Amino acid sequence: MDTLDGLVPDYVLPPIENGMVPVLTKVPTEQKVVFVTIDDGAIKRDSDLALLEKNGIKASLFLAHNFIAGSSDFYRKYTAAGHLIENHTMTHNLDFIHLSYEQQKAEICGMADFEEQQFGRRPVFFRPPGGPYTMAIRKAVAECGMKAIVDWETKANAGGMDYQVGAGLRPGDIVLMHFRTEFPDDLAAFLKAQKAAGLKVVLLEDYLATP
Secondary structure (H helix, E strand, O other): OOOOOOOOOOOOOOOOEOOEOOEEOEOOOOOOEEEEEEEEOOOOOHHHHHHHHHOOOOOEEEEOHHHHOOOHHHHHHHHHOOOEEEEOOOOOOOOHHHOOHHHHHHHHHHHHHHHHHHHOOOOOEEOOOOOOOOHHHHHHHHHOOOOEEEOOOEEEEOOEEEEOOOOOOOOOEEEEEEOOOOHHHHHHHHHHHHHHHOOEEOOHHHHOOOO
């Protein structure tokens, strides 16, 4: 069962053009929805999954191989609970944009192959380490079989909310979080902002019809 709960999305993900995937920093919509994305996978606690479940949140997990290698069974608990796993490279190199095209493609395709093998679903979205991307990266993402780069304009961080635009959550915001020690505080900050904005948490893949 998807998270739309009868909602009919008013936005369609653009197609790949000129061999390059589109880039989303938010979803252009007036519908009162918000999307949760959680990165890396460095901290692994069942209590974080329980918090998401308690609050009825399904998230897109952008995981990197160096953080989750050997922990596939742990993240299968997330997929079993309805969360989806997306691509955040093999090594989370923060100098990713300066790697050669062949290195970038190996990082992206390698992680896509790993996730498909381990979790039974090939990722459809890619998030570059730190967020920056280039035209070449957009091309590599397409060649590795994914449909979009997903960045953000809002994040829950250090127990608070950081907004690149405005001073509160907006419809269509893609919220960045991390599996860090302070995840419970970050989630609490998000929930407070979500309630204040009156937004419904919807799984990004449900809204964009990319299960």
